Amino acid sequence: DGKTGDGCGLLLKKPRAFFSRVAAENKIELAPLYAVGMVFLSQDTAHADRARAQLDKELSQEGLEVCGWRSVPTDKSACGAVALRSVPHIEQVFVNAPVAMSEESFERHLYIARRRAEKALEPEDDTFYVPSLSSRVIAFKGLIMPDQLPVFYEDLREQDMSASLAVFHQRFSTNTWPELRLAQPFRFLAHNGEINTIRGNRNWAVARSFKFQTPLIPNMEDVRPLVSASGSDSCTLDNMLEVLLAGGMDIFRAMRLLIPPAWQNVDTMDADLKAFYEYHRMHMEPWDGPAGIVLTDGRYAACVMDRNGLRPARYVITNDRHITLATEIGVYDYDPADVEVKGRLKPGHMLAADTATGELLLPRDIDARLKARQPYRKWIKARKKQLKAKLENEPLTHTPLNKAKLAVYEKLYQVTLEEREQVLRVLGEAGQEAVGSMGDDTPLPVLSRQPRSLYDSFRQQFAQVTNPPIDPLREQIVMSLEVSFAGESNPFEEREGFVTRLVASSPILSEGKFRGLLDMKEPEFRNARIDLGYPAEVELRDAIVDICDRAVAAVRMGKVILVLSDRDLVREKIPVHALLATGAVHHRLIREGIRCNANLVVETATARDAHHFAALIGYGATAVYPYLAFEVLNDMIRSGEIPAGDATLIGINYRRGINKGLYKITSKMGISTITSYRGAQLFEAVGVHREVVDLCFTGTPSR
Template sequence: SWKLAHPYRMVAHNGEINTLRGNVNWMAARQASVDSELFGNDISKLWPISYEGQSDTACFDNALEFLTQGGYSLAHAMMMLIPEAWAGNKLMDQDRKAFYEYHAALMEPWDGPAAVAFTDGRQIGATLDRNGLRPARYIVTDDDRVIMASEAGVLPVPEERIVKKWRLQPGRMLLIDLEKGRIVSDEEIKSEIATRHPYKSWLANTQLILEDLKPVEPRALRRDVSLLDRQQAFGFTQEDTKLLMSPMATTGQEAVGSMGTDTPISAMSDRSKLLYTYFKQNFAQVTNPPIDPIREELVMSLVSFIGPRPNIFDLVGNSRRKRLEVRQPILTNGDLEKIRSIGHTEDRFDTKTIDITYASNEGAAGMQGAIDRLCERAEAAVAGGYNIIILSDRQLGPDRIAIPALLATAAVHHHLIRKGLRTSVGLVVESGEPREVHHFCCLAGYGAEAINPYLAFDTLLDMHKRGELPAEVDANEVVSRYIKSIGKGILKVMSKMGISTYQSYCGAQIFDAIGLKTDFVQKYFTGTATLIEGVGLEEIAAETVSRHADGFGSDPVLRNSLEVGGEYMFRMRGEAHIWSPDAVATLQHAVRQGSWDTFKDYSAQIDSEAARAQSIRGLFKIRFAEETGRKKVALDEVMSAADIVKRFSTGAMSFGSISREAHTTLARAMNTIGGKSNTGEGGEEADRYLPLPGGGKNPERSAIKQVASGRFGVTAEYLVNSDVMQIKV
């Protein structure tokens, strides 16, 4: 449509801004704290900077125009919006690094694969994102033309007229000054801007690095409430501790598991589910490439800033707002106490701890009022001058129920945004609930700048004390490796969406809600897509109260040990699974004996398990003609089963992502029924499309061959042995 057509006022853009929701939220949150000499009292007429329903490019264009009209040069504004990878770059000069570090507190990166061309009428330029995930090639001709496009040769130019042929590199900028009639190099632009002001001294006056502060004694372990009771109240299971947390603390890596899940979505489950499980992570699709967080470590960053954000139009460093930098967002108990005590030792921050528990006698019905009071207390704290809020559920006990940490965080985050106060305060979560990577990602996505999972630490230290972890790993190392594994996991999740920095991910809300009511989501998780309706606050509160009763009730099964779990492995008291032991055994029996009757038994079992596990597909029923009073369609008027299966094709799973045995089995199956199997981007081994000795077609040959432009090379032999070619551009 016309409103999506490029160029916009100042930019043309190839790519995606993956952090758009967070960027728009943070721009809206700045409204109350922005002050500009140029705009004066008229600045209120500019709100909102971006409108709902605009494209990512339109919102980026709005932000760039806002910054340039507010006093920044065009190149300066672009360096703020799409910064280079500076945090881990040891080769970057110190002036430029200080520039980026100073501006990191002013503006979170607009992150994603992007090649952006920009102009204000006097200058025109282009820049690439820090990963260089979009191509941008250019030539300079002898008659002073500059031609840039995603591919070379877009316009016919005789080779002898070309003076220079080059490409933009990751994070680099090309600028043409039309008034001076010259091309300005990336080095010249950024050196001039980075040395225009004393950013190093401004940083020294406004920045604290948490790791550099003196150690503070962490709070003593609670003795009034047992560890087991607290674990049960927060829904811990034996699977959590043994399958997830133990490998993290031992290896510093997430546990490895198989893909896919055969359990019901949380809204359909008969078991109490944590709120995190209702949110599913988005990931890069189609034109939006993910990042490899291991090989591209240089561009990835877990640096987070806690505290109030400076006035974005403080062009000369007058702001006295301090900011606290942490190298990664998972805080030890000692780190959290450092934050609490900063106000007493450095006189730079005032920290307010707000209890997110409420009286257990209020039950599930009391959660709504507890959330409202929580938001009011947070608003009052900001109005009272506090610039770091710690949301804490440490007061959990027999008489206190904890509001789910994700719900409390999102509610406060969006309440402060609506009140125009969010950029005046940092948000830290001190909770016993989070323990796996997805939990931390959800908290970050809905505004937590740092997280202290104190109960996870208590659990690991207890496991270490009991000898359940390797003796050669001491207690401090157990915590350190767990934090390291969570950090790696967050980077992995960010990279699947093409996001490079925690600062961009924080508040970006890159999730879909599955099985939650729209009004509940829009109130507390504003802007999140709701794909399937389901439960609301009433049901979430009831499940929370149920878990609290598990911890502080009298169930004899839970008296001495955690619930077994059953989320990942089938357990009698656990979650329902479509792939039950009986179903697997029946399938194995059918295949080994070649029994069609046994296979039909297996099919019936799977159908019944799908209904019992309440999978969405399993809940659909076929309505027959006689049930609806309609006339049956004669069989000779519809395609036969033999013809229908010829339309079947497999998903494109590359050899390597699945084994040769699985890959060839899919090909044999499709060739047998007349369908088509797909090689995936990785192709297939040449012996699979060689004819059989008798001259017949090889049953392991895949009919569909994929070509991944720029990723994998192909041969002519590979291409001619295809019935269908899928070329990814």
């Protein structure tokens, strides 16, 4: 309609002079430490009254005093016809802190009260929303054009509405439908970009919530779920940042936990700084994708770039100590003669301004703060182990199958002559996937007359719209396939004992590395083998549930490495497909609240090309041991199909080829690290029954 926008907003440092005046005009008595909340209420009076009462109740329960409410003056002529259909009744709530309460504690109590109110009202009132409730900042947002923001919010035209810090955002909605609550900035940040791993990040946030323990939030159940499952990717990122800050993290550590720079392959990075990132990657996977993020907690104004630098961020500092940072130069009018410094933020960098001290924190200043927090390098040197094969000239398989048994395995797991020649042989000889023409004119598995692998029913998603893929050949320095084994620990605590990890350079295990993993004697790496076979008279659903039950029991007994295996065939049993088992166990452990205590390692005959491995990892596997692929390659050497083959070299080539395939698959989705891809479920199921999807692939789109 020409007036309704996708959303825009302002996040301001609290204008004290303005709120002191309007509080006095409304006969509201403010304490020295007070908060103002911007609250969206229903136009229905009954719903609005209930929401107001619920928020009052939760704030009082936290020991805070609600000293008054104020109706925010608005001019609806700024709204288009579409925006008018969803415009809420907007009020401000004023909250006083007790005399002895610190500002940090006050913010935390406000957060807990707001989360409880949201959870209580969510089932019946979808209008209730709190854009901000803070003693430090205030948010104004709407589904209007940016120049209409001060028209709609009459307060923004007042002379004493002044602030030393402002975050502005104009939204172009590419992934979610425009909605008022999704307008940015959120409570802390504004985001230009996409979080490509968002589905996995949300799943891991649910799984990890049981690891989040801090005395600052005595009852974590008050704030669970930690992130929104229905909002935008930016909204979810803001939710997670809010939890980390409420739990006691500073803004720099929290953002570097969520969006680290590329560090694994950067040899020039300071060793202590690299150790900081290595320690923190054990607590959380990167929230990966193109991102230019500006944020504030009311004191610091900061900007963070993703590791690839796929969004622009340019800044100007003037002689009068004003800094402007935006996606382009010229957002703020200034005299060129007043410019002191111009620049752009580089990939992976973070810049911040401290409004309390007037200090500008350059990337090197922030890095110096982070690496000095703890002796991370010393901890990692003492506790980190590298998973390596014991033999230098490692055979493909230590106990090769004979011809007859191999034929049984090949028939059961659908290894065709075409796959032997055009997939496995090429990978083993060349160390890369076969080159072929683009396109796929074979029927969908659900319509095919030929038996097809379950993996063929899953189509990979890829980056699109404003979301660029990564070049896995020329930009591999920002990518990593490194995985680690061990249970996760509480991110709010930093201790040497949390560093104990077994690290592998790739999720594709040789037999030597697989045996080495199972031979680990430390309690942090105790393993349990879960057989995927089931009797023919048992229904498949019951077999999958039984596998999940055994996995849950093993984790509760302290097992950390769960090996899902279809290897030892017996005549009386049928194997559950490894992908079904992996997805089902992954989601069951999440629901049980113990997913982060275990790693899933899949010992399977079904995984042979890069897509198979990507699917298993995408549904929760930490590593895969493809024993049948090695057996077939060994047989091809033995029979002369691979002439004069060196078994060790063939195995290395095969794993190298699969690694290249994984780089290609993750890069086309704009994802840099395999840990971000793990559990991200970046697939679409085609022709898979909803009952199967709900049990094994929860949340996957299905057609």
